[in-house]
Amino acid sequence: MSFLDFIFPKRCVNCKKQGEYLCQNCFIFLSFDVKNLCLVCDKPSFNNLTHPVCCRKYSIDGCFSALTYNKTTQKLIYNFKYKPYLKDLTTVLTDLFYESIIQNENLAKLMADGTPARNASLSSASVAGGWLVVPIPLSNSKLKKRGYNQSEILARELSKKFNLPFENILQRSKNTVSQVGLSNIKRKENIKDAFELNSSFIINHSSLKNASIFLVDDVVTTGSTLKEAAKVLKKNGVKRVIGLTLARD
Numbered sequence: 001m002s003f004l005d006f007i008f009p010k011r012c013v014n015c016k017k018q019g020e021y022l023c024q025n026c027f028i029f030l031s032f033d034v035k036n037l038c039l040v041c042d043k044p045s046f047n048n049l050t051h052p053v054c055c056r057k058y059s060i061d062g063c064f065s066a067l068t069y070n071k072t073t074q075k076l077i078y079n080f081k082y083k084p085y086l087k088d089l090t091t092v093l094t095d096l097f098y099e100s101i102i103q104n105e106n107l108a109k110l111m112a113d114g115t116p117a118r119n120a121s122l123s124s125a126s127v128a129g130g131w132l133v134v135p136i137p138l139s140n141s142k143l144k145k146r147g148y149n150q151s152e153i154l155a156r157e158l159s160k161k162f163n164l165p166f167e168n169i170l171q172r173s174k175n176t177v178s179q180v181g182l183s184n185i186k187r188k189e190n191i192k193d194a195f196e197l198n199s200s201f202i203i204n205h206s207s208l209k210n211a212s213i214f215l216v217d218d219v220v221t222t223g224s225t226l227k228e229a230a231k232v233l234k235k236n237g238v239k240r241v242i243g244l245t246l247a248r249d
């Protein structure tokens with residue numbers, strides 16, 4: 001038993017039973033999300049891709065969600081987000097994230113196809129057609145308060161599992177209020193122009209040209225955040241942006 005386990009004994013986030021973060025009984029409440037919806041119109045679409053009629057110049061090309069959103073998923077993600085000492089939760093969640101992608105044949109194939117981009121620096125031409133894994137950034141104030149970006153943790157773990165390069169390409173250009181509880185329209189307004197390319201990341205714009213990006217976030221609700229981030233990436237030459245999220249609320 002580690003010191004941390006002694007201070008914070010492992011309890012199931014759902015039923016509070018002592019022993020593990022998600023007990024055997026509660027594990028059955030989890031299922032992979034197989035709804036396959038277009039992020040723009042919310043209607044069924046092939047493989048979660050944005051319908052051709054819903055696509056605009058800077059639209060996100062699709063959005064995959066790993067788990068069906070329910071009370072158990074909600075509690076798991078909440079604990080992952082706000083209780084950093086529950087380190088094992090990261091393993092539970094990233095394993096589930098990985099498994100759900102593997103189960104999706106087309107997506108898994110797409111991720112496997114991007115493998116050659118590994119070890120390529122962004123300035124090299126070889127990254128042009130390859131996939132990068134990029135997290136949705138937190139605002140500096142939130143990052144200071146929380147100490148970590150949960151989306152970055154997920155993105156880093158996925159990049160390792162799929163052998164794809166991880167890059168912190170985006171940063172917040174303004175502080176936004178929390179999207180929780182805001183209407184669809186308010187969310188859109190709140191997140192508008194909230195992202196820009198990371199300034200500490202010296203980048204030659206042409207090097208992002210034709211790159212493909214898996215954009216990682218924990219939960220997608222209306223999709224305003226992912227859509228806004230995708231817009232910035234595409235304006236900077238990125239060819240494809242596919243969202244990867246743990247769950248769709």
Ligand SMILES: [Zn+2]
Pocket residue numbers: 012013014015016017022023024025026027
């Ligand atoms: Zn339980």
Ligand SMILES: [Zn+2]
Pocket residue numbers: 038039040041042043045050051054
């Ligand atoms: Zn659509």
